[in-house]
Structures are given as structure tokens and as C-alpha cells.
Amino acid sequence: MSGNDEVSRRFEGIRGILNDLRLMLGDMLAMGRPSADQQMVIEVFFGSMGYLAKADRLVTSHESDLANRFMDELDLSMAARRIASEAFERGMHRNINLQGELLRFTDAHPPGSEDSKRLYDILVRLAASDSKLDQREYDVMAQVTKALGLPPETLYARLPAPAPR
Secondary structure (H helix, E strand, O other), X not given: OOHHHHHHHHHHHHHHHHHHHHHHHHHHOOOOOOOHHXXXXXXXXXXXXXXXXXXXXXXXXXXXXXXXXXXXXXXXXXXXXXHHHHHHHHHHOOOOOHHHHHHHHHHHOOOOOHHHHXXXXXXXXXXXXXXXXXXXXXXXXXXHHXXXXXXXXXXXXXXXXXXXX
């Protein structure tokens, strides 16, 4: 390992520790507690992600890594991360009604809204993350496409249908 690689690795470690401290302090000061709408969005996003990830009966490391990266992208507090992780687990174990969750989401965030687009984008990314699109994953994405008020062509343009077995 070169000296630059060692410095980069240590810097990443320090940055991770500082991020964890920031999240803990935010939670301690009650700044990490999401609003009711934010909690609903987190539950729907990550519950849907867990549901989709398990659609083919196997959650790959690519799918779980994407969920973790998405938590980082959203800069979730520790409390919000707990909510997201629990929602992902419920989705994986089919302890959610996907259509009901999507309806709950679209009641507050109508089709075409930025949050609706973001939900669809993250689910498309998740479906494509392991490079093995299964028919069951595609079927879930067809349900999501319809529930979010998008035309079927949107799915066809973003995810090619899996080859028949």
C-alpha cells in the first residue's frame, strides 16, 4: 500500500467517526427526530426497497449496500436510520402492504412530485443494482410504476424486461 493510500484510508476512517459523532449529538439534542411526514417518507422508501430487494428471494450485498448508501445520501440521523432499517426489514419479510404504502405516499406526495420521482429512481437503481433483473422484481416495479401514476412506458424505458426463462 502506498503512502497516499494509507492517508486516504485514515482520512475516510476519521470522517466516518466524525459523521457518527455528529449523528449522535443531533439525536441527543432531539434534532435527529424526523417529522411525521419525513418518517412516512422514510418508511415508504425503505419498506419498498426491502420489499423489492427480497422479491427474487435473495437480498444481495449490492442491494443492501445501495440502501446504506441511500441513507448516507439522505444524511439521515441515527433515529431516522433506525426507522429506515426497521422499514427495510419489514419490507423484506413482507410485513407491509406495498400497495397500501404507495397509496399512503401518493396521498402526501402526488405523482410527478420530486419525492415521487426520487422514490421511483431509487427503486429502479435497486432493481438494477445486482445486474440480475428477475421477473418477480420486474413485476414489483410494474406495480410501483402504476401506483405512482406513471405510464408503463416509463418502466420499459428504465428497465428492460428480463429474458424469459
